[in-house]
Amino acid sequence: xxxxxxxxxxxxxxxxxxxxxxxxxxxxxxxxxxxxxxxxxxxxxxxxxxxxxxxxxxxxxxxxxxxxxxxxxxxxxxxxxxxxxxxxxxxxxxxxxxxxxxxxxxxxxxxxxxxxxxxxxxxxxxxxxxxxxxxxxxxxxxxxxxxxxxxxxxxxxxxxxxxxxxxxxxxxxxxxxxxxxxxxxxxxxxxxxxxxxxxxxxxxxxxxxxxxxxxxxxxxxxxxxxxxxxxxxxxxxxxxxxxxxxxxxxxxxxxxxxxxxxxxxxxxxxxxxxxxxxxxxxxxxx
Numbered sequence: 001x002x003x004x005x006x007x008x009x010x011x012x013x014x015x016x017x018x019x020x021x022x023x024x025x026x027x028x029x030x031x032x033x034x035x036x037x038x039x040x041x042x043x044x045x046x047x048x049x050x051x052x053x054x055x056x057x058x059x060x061x062x063x064x065x066x067x068x069x070x071x072x073x074x075x076x077x078x079x080x081x082x083x084x085x086x087x088x089x090x091x092x093x094x095x096x097x098x099x100x101x102x103x104x105x106x107x108x109x110x111x112x113x114x115x116x117x118x119x120x121x122x123x124x125x126x127x128x129x130x131x132x133x134x135x136x137x138x139x140x141x142x143x144x145x146x147x148x149x150x151x152x153x154x155x156x157x158x159x160x161x162x163x164x165x166x167x168x169x170x171x172x173x174x175x176x177x178x179x180x181x182x183x184x185x186x187x188x189x190x191x192x193x194x195x196x197x198x199x200x201x202x203x204x205x206x207x208x209x210x211x212x213x214x215x216x217x218x219x220x221x222x223x224x225x226x227x228x229x230x231x232x233x234x235x236x237x238x239x240x241x242x243x244x245x246x247x248x249x250x251x252x253x254x255x256x257x258x259x260x261x262x263x264x265x266x267x268x269x270x271x272x273x274x275x276x277x278x279x280x281x282x283x284x285x286x
Contacts, residue, residue: 001048004241005029005069005078007056007115008085010037012187013137017082017234022048024238029069031056031085031115056085056111059118066118077129078122080241083112083159084137088152091200092209101151108155112136112162123175131174135237136163140183140253143263147275148212160249167248178240183253184227211283226254 004021008014009030018030022045031052032038038051050072054061069078089104090096116134123132141149142156160179167177201213233252240246253259262271 001025001027002079003027003029003073003076004080004082005031005052005119006082006084007031007111009041009051010034013182013185013230013233014082014084015041016230017084017237018045018049020231020234020238022046027072029072031065056115057106059114062114062118066122069119070122073122077124077132078119079132080135081116081119081123081132082135082137082237083115085111085115086137086155090149090152092148092204092207093150095204095207095209096151101154104151104155105158108152109158109162112159116162116166120175125170125173125175131176133176133178133241134166134170135178135180135240137233138163138179138181138249140181140251140259142181143251144259144271147279148209163249176246177248178246179249180233180236180240181249181251181253182228182233183251183256183259184223185230185233185252186224186227187230212279215283228252228254 002025004026006014006017006021006028007030009018010032014030018028018041021028025048027048027050028045029050029052030041031054032041033053033055035053038053042049042051050069052065052068054065056062086108087104089100091100121127122129123134124130136159138159139152139156141153142160145153145157163177163179170177200216201210204210204213236250236252240250251259251263266274
């Protein structure tokens with residue numbers, strides 16, 4: 001039976017991807033952080049879903065999970081690893097607490113590194129197993145940095161660099177590495193973003209950014225309104241798994257052409273003016 005391991009399957013892209021691959025007849029390993037999530041997902045997704053209990057910041061738990069997967073595969077390879085788990089923490093760089101910035105890097109960047117290192121042997125690295133592939137979920141924010149999203153962008157720029165490094169270092173071993181860069185995707189993240197917007201109004205009160213954060217919920221609602229379904233990313237992951245000549249990276253976003261122009265065509269100063277204009281509107285709104 002073909003198999004796949006996906007980190008962060010409790011909701012969003014991770015959940016829809018797990019469900020899609022199960023529907024395709026795969027054995028799916030999915031990481032969660034809470035025992036109750038593991039039990040609920042096992043009951044919901046069925047016999048071919050195997051929950052793995054670990055947090056991507058917990059190296060020992062990841063190693064334990066890799067041994068668990070190795071025992072279940074019983075000599076077979078891991079066909080595909082999808083590094084999906086991550087968080088989004090944002091705020092003005094002048095004020096964001098260092099511990100929040102550091103925590104996000106630990107999860108979004110070092111989490112990818114920890115998990116990949118732990119499961120590389122099962123993917124056929126430096127041994128005689130058949131070769132698997134790696135798909136890293138980055139973000140459109142890993143190519144273009146919006147104001148107040150720099151902490152998240154920094155983590156995703158780093159995922160892009162890790163992916164390039166792994167791709168070039170693993171190519172001689174036959175392990176393919178692909179990056180997916182989603183734009184806004186419909187998920188529980190929007191409810192969290194709305195809650196965070198309310199929290200950050202107080203957090204950045206009495207700073208030069210107070211008026212912007214007073215209206216940040218409007219910006220969040222605007223992004224939510226154009227968000228794509230998580231299945232768009234899941235279907236792409238399946239296409240990459242089945243593909244023979246994959247690109248190194250794929251952008252999945254509404255107004256994809258605008259992202260492309262921002263990445264490849266628009267000068268930095270043009271983007272600076274565009275973002276300044278957008279946030280000036282937030283300051284002026286009542």
